[in-house]
Amino acid sequence: xxTAAAILSxxxxxxxxxxxxxxxxxxxxxxxxxxxxxxxxxxxxAGVALLAAFGRRGAVxxxxxxxxxxxxxxxxxxxxxxxxFVSFPLAVLVLEAGLRGLDARLEDAxxxxxxxxxxxLRRVTLPLLAPQVAAALVLSWARxxxxxxxxxxxxxxxxxxxQTLPLAVFERLQTDPEAAxxxxxxxxxxxxxxILALRGRFLR
Amino acid sequence: xxxxxxxxxxxxxxxxxxxxxxxxxxxxxxLGPNGSGKSTVVQTxxxxxxxxxxxxxxxxxxxxxxxxxxxxxxxxxxxxxxFQDLLLFxxxxxxxxxxxxxxxxxxxxxxxxxxATRLLERLGVAGRAHARPRDLSGGEAQRxxxxxxxxxxxxxxxxxxxxxxxxxxxxxxxxxxxxxxxARFPGVRVLVTxxxxxxxxxxxxxxxxxxxxxxxAGTPEEIRAAPRSRYAADLVGVxxxxxxxxPLEEGTGRIVTGDGAIVVPWPELDLxxxxxxxxxxxxxxxxxxxxxxxxxxxxRGRVTSVAVEGDRARVRIASTPPLxxxxxxxxxxxxxxxxxxxxxxxxxxxxxxVLS
Numbered sequence: 001x002x003t004a005a006a007i008l009s010x011x012x013x014x015x016x017x018x019x020x021x022x023x024x025x026x027x028x029x030x031x032x033x034x035x036x037x038x039x040x041x042x043x044x045x046a047g048v049a050l051l052a053a054f055g056r057r058g059a060v061x062x063x064x065x066x067x068x069x070x071x072x073x074x075x076x077x078x079x080x081x082x083x084x085f086v087s088f089p090l091a092v093l094v095l096e097a098g099l100r101g102l103d104a105r106l107e108d109a110x111x112x113x114x115x116x117x118x119x120x121l122r123r124v125t126l127p128l129l130a131p132q133v134a135a136a137l138v139l140s141w142a143r144x145x146x147x148x149x150x151x152x153x154x155x156x157x158x159x160x161x162x163q164t165l166p167l168a169v170f171e172r173l174q175t176d177p178e179a180a181x182x183x184x185x186x187x188x189x190x191x192x193x194x195i196l197a198l199r200g201r202f203l204r
Numbered sequence: 205x206x207x208x209x210x211x212x213x214x215x216x217x218x219x220x221x222x223x224x225x226x227x228x229x230x231x232x233x234x235l236g237p238n239g240s241g242k243s244t245v246v247q248t249x250x251x252x253x254x255x256x257x258x259x260x261x262x263x264x265x266x267x268x269x270x271x272x273x274x275x276x277x278x279x280x281x282x283x284x285x286x287f288q289d290l291l292l293f294x295x296x297x298x299x300x301x302x303x304x305x306x307x308x309x310x311x312x313x314x315x316x317x318x319x320a321t322r323l324l325e326r327l328g329v330a331g332r333a334h335a336r337p338r339d340l341s342g343g344e345a346q347r348x349x350x351x352x353x354x355x356x357x358x359x360x361x362x363x364x365x366x367x368x369x370x371x372x373x374x375x376x377x378x379x380x381x382x383x384x385x386x387a388r389f390p391g392v393r394v395l396v397t398x399x400x401x402x403x404x405x406x407x408x409x410x411x412x413x414x415x416x417x418x419x420x421a422g423t424p425e426e427i428r429a430a431p432r433s434r435y436a437a438d439l440v441g442v443x444x445x446x447x448x449x450x451p452l453e454e455g456t457g458r459i460v461t462g463d464g465a466i467v468v469p470w471p472e473l474d475l476x477x478x479x480x481x482x483x484x485x486x487x488x489x490x491x492x493x494x495x496x497x498x499x500x501x502x503x504r505g506r507v508t509s510v511a512v513e514g515d516r517a518r519v520r521i522a523s524t525p526p527l528x529x530x531x532x533x534x535x536x537x538x539x540x541x542x543x544x545x546x547x548x549x550x551x552x553x554x555x556x557x558v559l560s
Contacts, residue, residue: 108252109291111278114356115308123304127295 002164005083006141009091012084013136017095022104039089046086047153054081054154078155079162083144090143091136098132135198142194146187207360207392211258211268213244220244220416226409228263228359231386231393233407235400237435241416242396243288246364249394250285251278262360262392279308284353288365290345292337298348299324299333305356323351327381343374350385359391366395367402376473376559382406400442401482405559412436441518443488443528445481449558456500456553464524467500468556480559485518487555488529491548492539499550503527507545510536521549 019025020032038046054061054072064070072078102125110120126133148166155162157171165187172180205228213220220241226232236242247253249260251267254275260268262283267276292301299320306316324330327347329340337345346366353361366382367375383406386393397403403410404424412420412427412435420432427436447461449468457470459481468481489495495502505523517536519529527549531541541547 103291105287105289106291106293108247108250108278109285109287110293110304110308112250112252112281112283112285113305113308113352114279115304116279119308123308124293128293 002083002141002144002147004080005087005144005147006091006137008080008084009088009140009144010095010133010136013088013091013095013140017092017099020092021096021099035092036089038086039093043086043147043149044153045149047082047150050078050082050085050150050154054078073154074156074158074162076155076161079147079151079164082150082154083147083164086147086150087140087143090139094132094136094139095129098129098136102128138194138197142191145190205263205359205392206261207263207394208259208261209245209249211248211255211260213248213253213255215244215253218244218416220248222413222416222418223258224411224418224421226392226394228390228392230408231395231406233395233397233403233410234413235397235403235410236413237398239415240413242398242413243364244416245413246285246287246362246396249360249362250283251276251281282359283362284356284358284360285362286346286349286353286364286366288368290337290349290369292340292345292349292352294337297334297336298329298340298344301337301348302351302355305352309356320351320355323355324348327351327385341374342370343378346370346374346378347381350382354385354389360394361386361389361391362394362396364396365398368397368399373472376471379405379559401557401559404442404444405480441485441528441530443481443483443485445483445525445556446478447481449479457558459556459558461525463526464503466525466556467553468558469554471558481556482559483551483556485528485530488527488549488551490519490521490529490531490535490539490541491550492545494548495550497550498552500553501556502548502550504546504548507541507543507547510542512536519547521547523549 016035020028051073052058056062056065056071056073061072064072072081106128107120107124110124115123145164146166147164151162151164152167157163157167165183169180169183169187172183207226210223211220218241222241222245224232234242234245244253248255255268255270257270258268259266266274267281268274293304296304299317302320302324303316306319307313321330321333324333327350329344329347332340332344337348340348363382367379370378379402386406395403395406409423410421410427411418412433414433414435420427420436428441445459445461445466447459449457449459451457451470452467455470456467458465458467459479466481489499503523505521507519508522509520511518512533515533516530517533519531519541521527521529529549
């Protein structure tokens with residue numbers, strides 16, 4: 001689930017990061033502020049926002065239900081959506097920084113050598129951006145793995161469907177404290193692994 | 205085939221108005237000081253920055269025609285560019301860099317690698333095919349960049365300051381190589397440079413670009429005969445001594461021309477046949493008495509012309525060999541130099557650059 005959210009963050013985040021790094025359009029600062037917003041606001045509020053948009057009576061949700069009979073709330077999809085919502089700003093920020101650090105003249109050079117835009121992206125831009133793509137993936141994944149507030153608000157806490165690890169920890173703490181401790185240790189281990197994986201990239 | 209550039213472009217408050225032509229089989233040097241607009245010309249011709257107005261034509265092919273809305277994307281232009289900073293792809297090996305243009309155009313891996321390898325062999329860097337650009341020496345990287353520009357057999361070869369990033373020894377080697385490659389390239393050759401010596405050695409014709417405008421165009425001889433600006437005078441007014449190189453004592457030699465001989469430093473590179481010694485006029489000292497000092501080259505002669513350009517003057521001296529010296533206007537007054545004055549001209553051997 002966290003993996004799905006991380007990949008989704010990356011896929012949606014890349015074009016946005018591209019626009020922010022390379023584009024010049026009105027309201028760029030505003031767009032960046034909106035992108036960063038989910039990172040700063042309380043996750044529960046993010047959940048409320050998602051509920052307002054995709055809930056049964058939400059702006060998009062009502063339409064989805066009416067036309068396709070699709071209800072997102074309290075499904076795994078909703079949990080993925082919630083995790084993506086809070087983790088994709090991280091992906092955007094990391095990718096944007098990477099794109100800014102990239103020498104755009106290399107891409108110009110590639111185009112004079114006969115490469116199409118797609119070929120430049122595949123053979124030049126993305127390979128040069130590999131460290132940032134990896135960092136964005138790992139950070140988004142970690143953020144998605146630890147998701148609590150937005151998930152419980154928007155997707156609920158249904159074991160096997162929408163329950164994230166922190167939700168499980170919170171629940172077990174009341175019924176089975178030992179399991180809660182074990183899960184917490186697992187999450188700490190994961191966090192440590194993430195830090196080690198990114199060591200030298202951000203923590204030097 | 206004629207290559208025609210007639211464009212205006214505006215960038216960062218800078219206005220470029222460039223107009224020149226080049227023929228297939230000739231090397232045209234676009235010569236200008238830093239900030240003269242050379243890079244903008246390169247970017248416009250390559251299609252990276254479209255012009256604001258005007259046309260770029262390559263034979264029958266219209267690359268840019270702003271009035272009729274024609275703009276050909278960089279990748280569809282039959283132009284091989286060697287950029288000033290080379291811009292080799294840092295994540296690809298030398299071989300993959302050279303194979304890139306072929307792979308981008310749909311060649312199979314084996315075909316692209318084969319052609320790239322053959323070209324690297326011709327340019328003498330096949331042994332470094334699997335090295336990454338950061339592990340290449342300046343000269344090697346330059347060869348790889350040249351191979352990458354040539355591999356797809358473009359109709360126009362555009363070299364932007366191909367020697368400027370190299371140290372003196374590498375420059376000698378690469379200059380030979382660039383000259384050979386220019387000579388065997390059948391299409392239009394354009395060399396962009398700020399170095400007059402480089403332009404003189406490699407080009408058949410020069411276009412002088414200053415502050416975004418072409419101030420003069422012609423063969424080196426034509427510009428030498430009548431430089432139209434201070435910059436043009438500076439860059440073509442170098443003393444050149446062509447002749448046979450003979451060894452003197454350790455580390456020095458002399459160039460014997462048909463009209464006198466000069467002492468020069470012995471070149472680091474083995475040069476074959478005739479050589480050219482290049483000396484800047486500003487390095488020539490003029491005095492009324494025989495000079496006492498370390499200069500190995502001392503000549504006496506009559507001043508045949510004095511041309512004042514701003515605060516400096518170019519003095520032609522009919523010594524053996526004949527020399528051009530550049531002195532300040534103050535010195536000219538103080539020494540009372542004018543046509544017919546007998547002067548001593550001197551310069552140190554190390555000031556002379558020896559080229560093949």
